[in-house]
Amino acid sequence: MNRVQLRDEIAAEYVLGTLRGRARLRFRRLLDRDGELRRCVAEWEARLAPLDELAQPVEPPARVWRAIASRIGAAPARIRWWQGLSFWRSLAVASTAASLALGLYLLAVPRPEPAVDTVAILSDEGSRPVMVVSWPPQEAGGDYPLRVRMLEPLPRLPARASWQLWMLPGPGAAPIPLGLLGAHRTQLVRLEPEIAATIGRAWGMALSVEPEGGSRTGAPTGPMILKGRCVKVS
Template sequence: MNLTRYPQLIDRLAAEYVLGTLRGGARRRFQQYADEDSAIRRAIDEWQRRLAPLAELAAPRMPPAAVWDAIERRLGLSAARNAARPRGVQETPARPSRGLLDNLAFWRGWAIGVTALAAIAVVVAVRALLPSTTTPATAPSVAQQPEAAVSHVAVLNDKDAHPVMLIAWDEAHSTMTLHPLGLVDLPPGRAMELWGIPASGHPMSLGMLPDNASGKVSAGQQKPENYAALAVSIEAPGGSPDHNAPSGPVVFSGKLLPVS
């Protein structure tokens, strides 16, 4: 099959390949095509470049104990241990070596890899749902995406690292689109204020947010590249009297990252 005749198909397969949803024989065949076709490799590279930064959205998480049980079952360690255990001796649950448990980099990488896939899927879905100035007859390829599109994205987490809100920043239109991802428990008579957190210097108020954390708000003259993270504080109606610092508690925060 000559895939170069179907650029939109190449684009979709490349997206699934990078996300990991293209599996089995289809993935192997697509990899073979990529080895022989520079256009397919460019499509894969473009999707990797776009999606790789979103891994930073993930917070480190410790996997559940059931993960070790599943590993033992698949490796046959549970059966071997039961056969070697003397009668009447209660089984002691196996534990991995301390070297692995103490390896924080291992767990951080595992958590980022798993959680980032969910974050990437959310962002890709949001990009598909956002309104555009024109409605193309066919889905555009990565290289054909319109300029007026999401340029930066942030997933704001609560103090327990649970995702609460996704903010998609459209720099071309100076707007931010809010998508609730969890429960926003706003106290009665209070309001949410959005803050841009630069790499150095004081925070900057980006305006008040709707109580339901959904819809569009104006970004004004603010530029997303000026900020490393976004945060939300709980304020009195009208916001903090100091536009350079929240007066109430900061309840949500997350890194602001480019998507292209």
């Protein structure tokens, strides 16, 4: 890996949030004086922006709003000389109530569970990110569909061929077939139960070009056009 590739990989880890501790602090200091590094970060933020759409909205519990309403209503009114000026009075009260409500909301609403547990960014031979594969945290008895999001269009398929997604268990281990992909920008891949039970230990992901309908052997028979490491983000 050359210097340019290393800088790009560290920038990706910074944007994903997997660069932590002292390494993250050092990286932030470098950003202040390195314009090229800031450009790398900006590019990764743009590439990963589609992941924002994976976040699930969380409705605050009813008790939170009841607590906000009761605390606002219980706030004692303080008499000021300007209370006869109805416009300014209403404006001040509205601003105070809004600030209090926002503060109570931020303190009282629990942080939502992450909608995404693991992400793999698949790149082509030129290290250009093309696809993001992600999945939620695993729970006993749950369903773990992989969410696939295209960052760039896939290359045109030859006649009578299919794109097939593979899990890479680790360096040197045989790839495991996960499913076929279409050309849609966003799609889901449903996993077989036995594969879903092991997806949390995936080392990486890859995409190959296979005969129409997928590999007949259970192993990749065509070229691997995309590949990438899996990264825990929660």
